[in-house]
Amino acid sequence: MKTGGFRYTGVGDTARCDSCGLEVSGWIQNTDPFNVHLERNPNCTFVRFVQSKTTLILNHENNSTKQMNAEYNIDQWNRQNKLFELDILKQVRQRTFSNWPHETTLMKEQMIIAGFFHCNVGDRVICLYCNLICQQWQENIDDPVEIHKTLSPMCPYVLFMLTRTEPSSVSIVNEISTDNIDYQATLLNNNNQVRFEQIVYTSPCHIAYISIPSRQATFEIWANESSPAIDDLVKAGFFYTGIENIVTCFYCNGSLKNWGENDNPLIEHIRWFPHCAYAKQLSGPELHDKIQKAKSIQEVQGISQTSTNQMNNSSVSNHQRLQINDENLLSRLVTARLDLSISQRLLNQNFKLSVIKRCWEDQLRLKHDDFVSDCDLFIACIILQKQIEHIGGNKNNIIIPSVKMKLIRDRQHS
Structure with missing residues (x-):
């Protein structure tokens, strides 16, 4: 199931893809999970990623002709499949760095451009597209973009956002x-x-x-x-x-x-x-802009109402950061937020209560404020969940960029 991009949901025989949200049940013996995934949602990022790797493996040989084929297939895939990152996701990524420990703004901006999200643990970052997790960055030495491209060259974000491609002729x-x-x-x-x-x-x-x-x-x-x-x-x-x-x-x-x-x-x-x-x-631009302006007004009104409700619940002014003096107060604030509709929706999406609770605790303890939007909480839960899954209690699964890059350089020179 894992090689097909699925994980068990804990309900019957239902498996779910975290990349595209596809859920499949009613499995029979000898069924190939990846083929099912490909048939049901060929546009899933995971499916495209696996297909691209297969293309590379099939075409990668030492002779120049085969290398040209591999390069052509990568370029063709880049043109035919595009990753469009929504502005709201870019904004959420930027906000995850609000408590970034490094003093220089340059390093933070480089991380954001490279596609990394801050994990609220030291200077640990993660790419949600390829699950690359890095920590212990060296300022003025490590280049986040270059490291992302080197350590995870087939990452969808690297291929589509960090690698320049020609416009499609379609x-x-x-x-x-x-x-x-x-x-x-x-x-x-x-x-x-x-x-x-x-x-x-x-x-x-x-x-x-x-x-x-x-x-x-x-x-x-x-x-x-x-x-x-x-x-x-x-x-x-x-x-x-x-x-x-x-x-x-x-x-x-x-x-x-x-x-x-x-x-x-x-x-x-x-x-x-x-x-x-x-x-x-x-x-046309006129109608498009008109619709977006109307939607923005509705969203602002909704956010304003939500902020008012949160202010009433916590007795804190919208213009003040939350002052949390002890763990008892933190516990009460978190408990109140677990009753919010967004927290309940995340529970229904198979996020564990412990994950949602930890995200609220980190947000209030480290940033002294509520999440700006529901999307911020959702991404925080994904970041934490992916760390749990991919680190698995083994710190060796966290890459130290300078160490890893040195190993690669030494291997190339040997």
Whole structure:
């Protein structure tokens, strides 16, 4: 199961992939977990990573021809599969370094650029994409970017964010059907300037559903009467998954459900998946910005209300850091936060109570403040969980960059 990217959830025979969230049950003997993973979610980061390693192994030989093949396959894979890191994740990564022990700002900025998250233990950092864990950095000597690239060259973050790649030549056109000219003319004359003729240069997640007819065909078994028009869903980039009323974007792999008759598929697409380049080009910058501004206002209002509730619960002003003078107070504050909805949701996502509790304790004890967002707590739990899994009580699993790099250099010179 582990080689297939799964871990046991503790429920029946259900196994889960922590990279993509896929859960599979009903296993039968001699089933290959990786093939199941590949079939169910070929776009999973773990699956892509394993496939890339296989390509390298199959093509890596000492002669120059084979080496050229290996280099070509890496480059081809880079162009066809892209990792887009959401801005919110970048912001969370930056905030994990708020109590970074090294004095120089340069080292912290280098860590952030290199894709590392701070672990709240000394100067220990981890990459959530490849699980590389490093500690005991030497300022002005260790280069986080170079170390990440050297020690984990097949890490998705290294391949997509730290290695320069050429833009893809794949073009995706949401072609205009001649069957509905009047409807399209109305859209094109609308103030939102919805554009169907523009080309998006990148690779879609679901190549089979690039064209409108292919997406339209999936809705033959669509039975949700109180939903937007099928044409609107299709033109917004969605195809029907065949499950309840869940539709998925062929381009960004974003899925939505629980549709209402008055919902606008394109607007909902942009609202929930603002980084989908297909939806962004489809709507045009004016509509895209308008939707994002409206969403930001809603989020600010929600954060403001959450902050007010937290202030009432802890009797602490929003403008003051929490003053925790003893462990009894810390325990009471943590207990109160374990009752929050985000903590309960994480419990339902199979995070152990001890992990969630430890994250709250570290946050309040070390940073004297609540998590800025639910996402910050979620990432903190992932960071702690991955340390538990990959260190396993053995400190030898924590890499000391200067020592490891010296071993590599010595091996190269010998």
